[in-house]
Amino acid sequence: MGNGILMKILFFSPHAGIWAHAFPEALIAESLKQRGHEIVYVTCEQSFEEFCTVMTAYGLTNSADSEKKQSVCQTCNQYKKIITDKFEFRNYSLKDHLDNSDYREIEMHLQAVNQENFSDFSLEGIEIGRLTLYQMLLEYKKNSLNFTPEEWERCLIDLKNTLVTYYAAKKILLQEKPDALVVYNSLYSVNHLLCKLAHKNKIMQYFLHAGGNLATRLETMILGENDGFQYYRHLLARWHDFKHVPCQEKLISKVNAHLLSVIQGATVFSYSQGVGIGQVDIHRFFGIKPSQKIILATMSSNDERFAASIVRAYNQSDSVLFATQFDWLKAIIEYVKHRSELFLIIRVHPREFPNRRDSVISQNYNQIQEVFSQLPSNVKINWPEDKISLYHLAQETDLCLNSWSSAGKELAALGIPVLLYSEELQVYPPDLNYVGETLCDYFSLFEQALRDGWDFERARKAYRWYAFEYFRTTLDISDSYKVKTQTFPRKVYQKCMRMVDTVALQKADCRQRAKNLASGGIINEIISNKKRSILDVLDANMLESTSFENETDYLKKYLNIVFKTLEINNTKKSLLLHNFQKYLTLSEKQHA
Structure with a gap:
């Protein structure tokens, strides 16, 4: 693998309160830092205090009372401080790059939009109104742009967050001039906005996302250029x-x-x-x-x-x-x-x-x-x-x-x-x-x-x-983030730990991470050589494999486990099991 060039990489991480996203993201950033890249870690620090994605993850809606929202902000700030301290990233918040004139302009734009012109609202060719709608449409399961009063209030809050990001990010990109930008899920509105600004400035943009394997979902990561839809188009092509x-x-x-x-x-x-x-x-x-x-x-x-x-x-x-x-x-x-x-x-x-x-x-x-x-x-x-x-x-x-x-x-x-x-x-x-x-x-x-x-x-x-x-094309981070089964004794233990220190589990994750992430080499290969994803690095001839016959035997063995699980409560044989057993019988006769 080529070493590539050393780069300045901006990690936009405004959602530290979602630890299952923030910690793996920090592991990726650290692995790049260890290979000589400069990491700039940009956070929220209550820039989105009216409502945000983290609050949604904690079960709140935009109508929740301010105390509950403030509590989420405090947790988010605690997690952010753990990451910036333990990983020693150079960091600052969006707020650090906003002044009174920015807030006045933000307020002016908020006063000017309505339901009829919202999706057409744009600045410098960036369709900010459209980008803003993503989470709200998902959370309210919408198939139209007609909004109830509660939904419209959420639109305005999300627009404010996106505008805060817009005005701060323009200054940050001008100041830092990064070579690459990394966000967790580039379709979140504030992340998407920053990706659009990066694109205008000819800066590579990458997204991170947990893998799709539900058995060990958080132990693998997808790293790809632009967004998940483009990544999957590339995946299908390969x-x-x-x-x-x-x-x-x-x-x-x-x-x-x-x-x-x-x-x-x-x-x-x-x-x-x-x-x-x-x-x-x-x-x-x-x-x-x-x-x-x-x-x-x-x-x-x-x-x-x-x-x-x-x-x-x-x-x-x-x-x-x-x-x-x-x-x-x-x-x-x-x-x-x-x-x-x-x-x-x-x-x-x-x-x-x-x-x-x-x-x-x-x-x-x-x-x-x-x-x-x-x-x-x-x-x-x-x-x-x-x-x-x-x-x-x-x-x-x-x-x-x-x-x-x-x-x-x-x-x-x-x-x-x-x-x-x-x-x-x-x-x-x-x-x-x-x-x-x-x-x-x-x-x-x-x-x-x-x-x-x-x-x-x-x-x-x-x-x-x-x-x-789920496996050949994802990054394995299980050497630093192993998600254990939540048994009753473990839940009791974790509750006791949190009573002693509310962030004890997050500190433990930091202590227990590997000195060097095993996937660090491939992460560096992708970013420093400006590859679109691991798909530009993988060679089918270099993959671990086996014979067709061995694979057949393994499949019979593991499909049998699946079908036994499916049949667990059945009192009679299903059509599916009948078909599988019929295949096994014919297969045995052919090899007799």
Whole structure:
């Protein structure tokens, strides 16, 4: 690996109160500092005291009382001080670069905007109004720019924060002239604004984000140029260079840990209930005849795409077969309604309703109810309040129809056929599924996928994708940040520690970090050589691998663990287990 050049790198870190973001970010910064780069660490220090992303993470809304907000600010400042002291970063806050004239201009802009012109508000060609809306649209699950009084108040607070960042950051960039900027999640409005300013000044911008593996999510990091949408486009483009590489056992074991975490609903990042909630007889619950094949249509939440489109991080092309999920579902319902041998279950995405992560009902809810008000007898809706896991459904599914939900790759990993209507919507490779991009092709592939049925090779390809997405292309920081299982004794211990010192656990993380981060070399390679991400460094020929035959044996072993977990509460063998066992029997006969 080349050493690259020594650089001045600005870390914009206004959300120190979210320790699970701030500490890994500091580890990345420290590893660069150890290789001779100059680190400038810019913080908030109550610049966003009216409301901010950290307050949201602590369960507050913009209508919370000032004492609760102040308490979050104090915690954030404490965490910031621990990081700047323990890591010895040169640091200052946004406030240090603002004067009275800046605040007067900020107030002038706030007085000038209204709901009609908000999204058009810009300064120096930067669409500040649009950038500001991202978190609010997500938190309130919006699919339009019509705001309630509470939502409008939040828009103005977020705009003020973005303007504070704008006026301070212009001075900071002029003063520091950094070679690169690093933020945690570049779509957060204040981070996004600074990235836009950096781009205007021809400064490289990188984002950090926790990896997607839910079993050990915080122990891996994504480091990429610009934003997550651009990163995933690059990731998908490189997949074709790596998809032929078999996975050794340790990788398959890690993928399995992730899948088991999702299946069991072990974290709040799994929207679906876990299979451990109890036995569910899908046929009896929905009134499905034993002779009917089950078609499962998995919807996605629309607000995330809407928010990304507003900030211009994502744009759906006009060539997509169905403009909306409702158009897609209407076409499917029309196709199956006269097919008595088929039964369609439409699964509404749990994010549309209150869930373990939030208590908000999406703006999409009324439209969903309207579209599904009258259905044929062989079509039923799986609402979130049914308390049925996706994986209860998966065990009896003959074919999954997917829009862009991650369910498409999860069910592919179980060997289940999945059909998409576009190659561009989902953030996983379309070649894990069937893809029909014209009406004729779509329903032709519908029939073909039903005939093809369960496939072990489909599971192999999905496991390889998970290994590529979550492990081969992320930064392993587990040598410095190991997230332990929260057992009852551990929770008691941690509570006692906090009673003695409110920041004892954060200090312990700092003490226990490795002297040198094992991933430091690759981090340095990316930043100092101005690579877009680890994808510009990876060589498929240099990856750890194994033989196709060994991979097959490992997959049989670990899929068996997954299927045993799925069957834990079943009183009869599922279709999924039947298909897997049938494959194993045939495989043994072929090798006898």
